[in-house]
Amino acid sequence: MDEFQPPGRLVTLTDVAREAGVGESTVSRVLRNHGSSSKRARERVAEAVARLGYVPNRLAGSLAGPGASAQLAGVIVPSLANVVFPDLLRGLTGALDAVGIRCVIGVSDYDPDREEALAAALLSWRPAALLLTGLEHNPATVALARAGGVRVVEMIDTDGAGIDAVVGFSNRAVGAASARHLVARGYRRIAYLGHDLQVDLRAGKRLAGFEAALGEAGLSLHGREIRPGPSSPGSGRAGLEVLLARHPDLDAVYFSNDDMALGGYFACLSAGLSVPGRIALFGFNGLDFAAAMPQPLSTVRTPRLEIGRQAAACLLGESPKRIDLGFELIEGATA
Amino acid sequence: MDEFQPPGRLVTLTDVAREAGVGESTVSRVLRNHGSSSKRARERVAEAVARLGYVPNRLAGSLAGPGASAQLAGVIVPSLANVVFPDLLRGLTGALDAVGIRCVIGVSDYDPDREEALAAALLSWRPAALLLTGLEHNPATVALARAGGVRVVEMIDTDGAGIDAVVGFSNRAVGAASARHLVARGYRRIAYLGHDLQVDLRAGKRLAGFEAALGEAGLSLHGREIRPGPSSPGSGRAGLEVLLARHPDLDAVYFSNDDMALGGYFACLSAGLSVPGRIALFGFNGLDFAAAMPQPLSTVRTPRLEIGRQAAACLLGESPKRIDLGFELIEGATA
DNA sequence: AACCGGATTGGCAGCGCTGCCAAAAGTCGC
């Protein structure tokens, strides 16, 4: 901790060995608590490390070590603007921290080509695993992941085949459950209000499941509005206004997520429309605010943190290859 | 891209060199586009790389290279549950991506000791820079950062001295501006509603600035409620109920952030209290939903993305050592 | 045709660390 600061050069393991009066291997063994060492050696090394302020160089360690790094995990998420992904990361980092693995992150902006480039970039750090979001990737991305010699975990979506391990829930099933709930409650003129589907494929799968379940009930979507850009309360608010103008007889709206639904709720408050009397609202995600609303939002709670945690378990090889964590429909008071 | 997959071993630069029929140095030079090379060499290398599916090993590259890694940045945030930090990361990754630097993240959970441990762990990857949140750290963390031979950027808070570079805004000033706004609008019985201050030091600084400005106006806080745990709409809602029960004559509430304020707004809606007639609400952060509310929330918008971007510029050495990005008071309709 | 300067190239040491192996130091029983 002292102010030793060899101008350009950082303290190396060799320096520690010299300072402690032992061999390099001994320092290495002591530091990693691997193999046997005498109490005396441990003490001298600890002293030297403290005196010199030694910080091991894992670049070198991983390079010399067995397969690869095994101490980094590459994570690619499509966005950080949507709470879902920070939550995922939260679960991941929480679980990986405990075993000393750090996450290197990449944000693809929902662009498969950027995802591909990021996959290559992250693999060049020889991570222990590559964590992707969703099941849809460029063929080249899949090839990279396969050839990379790393474990691959795809998170969030279980509607389809994965490269290796898959942890999430069925977005289709969420959509279907949401539709069945609305139908059971007697709503018949149901619209969909979402953000860009080309971009958020999982929202598209929910909608597909939703429409399929409506179909089973002999219904079909009574209007739909797709807003450009990412989801946000502002977008939800504006979208609901458009939708109501176009279909004044709507009795329920299924939103692509809670943020959009919150905006819709605000639009209703502003317009003085009673919820769910005049119009019912149904969201997705089960965010914190949903339960705090004057009328708790009807929505589906997704196991975001748990997906992160299970993905961590997966990459440590402690879990099955395919985990469906399900979801929970929250009845709420808006639908 | 083919299915070459030498059982255990990954493709190395040497393999590429052999395949291309050139020397290792040539491959290295071509791949990094550094030094001169003939067109023919470039073509043969590109071919070999494609044929073998070569992914460079940056662990080795960084180890062999000059100073250190210079391709990784270590980022420590206190939490991922609060939008502020994902926004910060968004700005950071966006700007660093362009120059090929990846972020390795650590989440400290607002614990200085964990922060210290994370700093050591991240430094062991020999990052080009270490990005911390706030200005308060363990002395050991500071020593590590100083000795690590890396650029250090402290983000968000400018109220105090930094280790090296500092990018953010003055939380004290935010608090003071908020207080002055409320006072100017005629509110006199103002309470504070926040989450754990021991933990979120920046919220504490805002409160200090707020109280100081109240003092200048001859006022003092008319009640305060500190909720345990992280901020959330639920906590804000419950907190406001407590506060109103205790101080029925309150005319305004300053919240530790917009999430808390949203909960407060919901509490008012539920209780049928008119806002801001009966009670005024003032938040902090300027989140998306604030503008979509039936009455836009009065709050302060903070340049979160921009802080991330500027921090990136800082660590690339393109910026001054201290950047105050200011903030914007949004008058809104709730105070 | 011999020569010259710049462009291009390959060999090789070495970045800091770990794994392997043989040497050295302890331990124990008799």
Add this chain to the structure above:
DNA sequence: GCGACTTTTGGCAGCGCTGCCAATCCGGTT
């Protein structure tokens, strides 16, 4: 006090790549 073990230790090669340097090549000169 001595051999047979077991524990602890240090030397050294080598992980995959880059920087350095000397060798080679090329085109145009004289």
